[in-house]
Amino acid sequence: xxxxxxxxxxxxxxxxxxxxxxxxxxxxxxxxxxxxxxxxxxxxxxxxxxxxxxxxxxxxxxxxxxxxxxxxxxxxxxxxxxxxxxxxxxxxxxxxxxxxxxxxxxxxxxxxxxxxxxxxxxxxxxxxxxxxxxxxxxxxxxxxxxxxxxxxxxxxxxxxxxxxxxxxxxxxxxxxxxxxxxxxxxxxxxxxxxxxxxxxxxxxxxxxxxxxxxxxxxxxxxxxxxxxxxxxxxxxxxxxxxxxxxxxxxxx
Numbered sequence: 001x002x003x004x005x006x007x008x009x010x011x012x013x014x015x016x017x018x019x020x021x022x023x024x025x026x027x028x029x030x031x032x033x034x035x036x037x038x039x040x041x042x043x044x045x046x047x048x049x050x051x052x053x054x055x056x057x058x059x060x061x062x063x064x065x066x067x068x069x070x071x072x073x074x075x076x077x078x079x080x081x082x083x084x085x086x087x088x089x090x091x092x093x094x095x096x097x098x099x100x101x102x103x104x105x106x107x108x109x110x111x112x113x114x115x116x117x118x119x120x121x122x123x124x125x126x127x128x129x130x131x132x133x134x135x136x137x138x139x140x141x142x143x144x145x146x147x148x149x150x151x152x153x154x155x156x157x158x159x160x161x162x163x164x165x166x167x168x169x170x171x172x173x174x175x176x177x178x179x180x181x182x183x184x185x186x187x188x189x190x191x192x193x194x195x196x197x198x199x200x201x202x203x204x205x206x207x208x209x210x211x212x213x214x215x216x217x218x219x220x221x222x223x224x225x226x227x228x229x230x231x232x233x234x235x236x237x238x239x240x241x242x243x244x245x246x247x248x249x250x251x252x
Contacts (some may be wrong), residue, residue, distance in 0.1 A: 028055060031162040036128075037142075038132075039138065047087065050090050051091070051094050052163050052166070052169070052176075054094035054152065055164050055171065057095075057127065057187070058095055058171070060155070061124065062100075063096070065124060066096065069124060072101075072146075073103055074100060074102055074126060075105065075127070076126070077105040077107070077117075077126075078110045078128060078129030079130040081246050083139070084108075084139060088129045089104075092178065093172050096177075101182075101183050102185065103117065104184055105188070106234075111128055112188060114128050115149070116189075118144055118145075121148070121187070124145060126148065127141065129239045131251055136246060136247050136248050149175060180199055190228075199216030207232060213235060215224065217241060219241050219245040219248040220248075226239070
């Protein structure tokens with residue numbers, strides 16, 4: 001703790017009593033790891049802590065980029081875990097409260113689509129509400145830079161240090177007000193991603209090949225994608241475990 005390292009003021013006797021230091025925020029409260037933070041829903045992963053993380057990210061962006069660059073905005077989306085779309089909306093409210101525009105694509109959006117949207121919409125960064133492969137009781141707060149790629153560890157450390165101690169340090173604008181003010185824009189992230197895929201891969205031969213393809217998205221964000229990309233021809237797509245199920249079973 002920096003307070004513990006400061007020397008005593010000149011002319012003052014150091015008290016033999018043990019000092020009580022108040023940290024900027026609770027030690028170990030929110031710790032960033034790979035790409036961001038993950039936690040257990042309703043234990044430490046709460047709406048208020050997601051808002052605090054978002055405020056830390058907003059502080060980082062405002063300290064790193066000029067006001068003109070901030071106008072490019074931040075893409076926000078999430079997966080199909082419990083309440084991901086609502087946690088994403090909470091993050092959007094905080095960025096809007098900080099005057100940073102939001103490109104909001106909601107829940108059920110695959111991670112590559114969110115990363116691609118950073119580039120396709122000319123955004124400055126992204127927030128992805130996901131815990132990747134973690135158990136169903138977890139969720140996460142992951143961040144991306146202007147390339148759609150990972151923010152380096154030193155950047156993640158700066159974001160973590162800029163998280164306010166409590167919710168009192170968080171700026172916030174109601175989602176509906178953000179929409180009305182033009183600070184939050186909702187968009188369908190899938191369309192441009194699918195158009196880009198079609199430029200890279202000739203899907204028609206697969207669509208007309210007469211194959212029978214079994215797809216198991218394991219209740220995740222991949223649900224429906226094979227049918228959209230390869231359906232409508234002679235190839236038959238069969239999906240299992242494609243419904244939304246935040247309490248997805250462990251796979252054997």
